[in-house]
Amino acid sequence: MKWEITIMQIEDEEGKKYKVTRRMPELQIAETKIFKNKQEARKQFKEWLQ
Numbered sequence: 001m002k003w004e005i006t007i008m009q010i011e012d013e014e015g016k017k018y019k020v021t022r023r024m025p026e027l028q029i030a031e032t033k034i035f036k037n038k039q040e041a042r043k044q045f046k047e048w049l050q
Helices: 038-049
Strands: 004-012 015-024 029-035
Touching: 004 038, 015 038, 029 038
Parallel strands: none
Antiparallel strands: 004 015, 015 029
16 A cells, blocks of 8 residues: 655635645545645655655
């Protein structure tokens, strides 16, 4: 089983945010983190890829 990892830019009235999610569909498990800073989001994305 493998994690599916995504990063998305979202925008609301507070400005841009970055959503990093990892999912394991076979087990119906997901974890999401929201960041205001793109660099922090990319750091989390890279950590989850390892």
